[in-house]
Amino acid sequence: MEQIRLQKYLAEVGIASRRKSEELIRDGFVKVNGITVTEMGHRVTGEEAIEVNGKIISGSQKKIxxxxxxxxxxxxxxxxxxxxxxxxxxxxxxxxxxxxxxxxxxxxxxxxxxxxxxxxxxxxxxxxHEIKKVYNALIHGVPNQEELRAVKNGLRIEDYITSKAGIKILDIEGDKCWVEIAIHEGKNRQVRKMCDAIGHPVIKLKRIAIGSxxxxxxxxxxxxxxxxxxxxxxxx
The missing domain is CATH 3.30.70.580 (Pseudouridine synthase I, catalytic domain, N-terminal subdomain)
Structure with a gap:
């Protein structure tokens, strides 16, 4: 099983932000298998019995x-x-x-x-792990071949370039159209920013698939x- 830092695990499961999770650990509010952990480098898999303020958040629970x-x-x-x-x-x-x-x-x-x-x-x-996520988006305008190719090859957004993505036009409704977009990344508002970058802002966005x-x-x-x-x- 892969291990991650305890504070990252707490952040991923929604207990608190990474910084706040570090404070909880440092102040002695977190136990792993009954032992109080205060070191930032402690690593877990999520299979352990992890407690925050006396409440078990993993380990012995039934997996849901x-x-x-x-x-x-x-x-x-x-x-x-x-x-x-x-x-x-x-x-x-x-x-x-x-x-x-x-x-x-x-x-x-x-x-x-x-x-x-x-x-x-x-x-x-x-x-x-590159889990594919697929979205249907209603966007302003209709992308041309050059714009579709730009999405497929990767776009510069703020301080990064997106990985190659999938995009295809599903339906055209006057001055708007529906497109299907598939990405392997999950950066903040990435699909919306990609559509903005090619000049076709999102009107509606729905995720229809994650992996299989x-x-x-x-x-x-x-x-x-x-x-x-x-x-x-x-x-x-």
């Missing part, structure tokens, strides 16, 4: 994996400084603490996974457990 069709207007973190509703609030009837696996923008809808498995979260979100997992007929705002076949296809 669910998919949600996120509506616009929900954040994909456990807490928000502005008091906006979280995707976690849409999951009813599960007593275990679960958290979003990766993020989906407040104003973007579609597929998001929630779990309490830290190793699963690491595998699904670490860039080296697709939304199917799951209605917006609804969720369900991932089945064994789906988990196996994700190599979990």
């Amino acid at each position: 994996y669910v998919m949600l069709n996120k509506p616009v207007g929900y954040i994909s973190t456990a807490k928000d400084q502005f008091g906006r509703p979280s995707v976690v609030e849409l999951i009813k009837g599960i007593s275990e603490r679960i958290y979003p696996v990766g993020r989906l923008d407040y104003d973007t809808s579609g597929l998001i996974i929630l779990s309490n498995d830290g190793e699963f979260t690491y595998k699904m979100t670490h860039p080296k 997992l697709t939304l199917g007929d799951l209605k917006e705002g609804n969720w369900r457990y991932l089945n064994k076949k789906e988990l196996e296809a994700l190599n979990i």
Whole structure:
């Protein structure tokens, strides 16, 4: 099993930001397998019994994996400084603490996974695993071949160049069109910034697939457990 730093794990499972997680560790509020850990270099897999302020957040819990069709207007973190509703609030009837696996923008809808498995979260979100994410976007205008080629080859956005991506036009609606965009990265608002970079801003954005997992007929705002076949296809 791959190991990551404890503070990174706490941040990934939605306990707190990386900096705040470091403070929790430094101040003695975190235990791993019953032992208080105060060193920043401590590494975990997520299989350990990890406690924060006396509450177990991993280890002995039953592993939970669910998919949600996120509506616009929900954040994909456990807490928000502005008091906006979280995707976690849409999951009813599960007593275990679960958290979003990766993020989906407040104003973007579609597929998001929630779990309490830290190793699963690491595998699904670490860039080296290159998990493909597919989006349908309604954008202003219709990209020409040169603009489509630019997306496919990589675009300069702020201080980085995107990896090669997939893009195809699905439908043209007057002065707007629907496109399908597939990326392996997950930088902040990346799809929107890519569309801005070619002069075709996003009007609506929905994620329809993560790796082999697709939304199917799951209605917006609804969720369900991932089945064994789906988990196996994700190599979990």
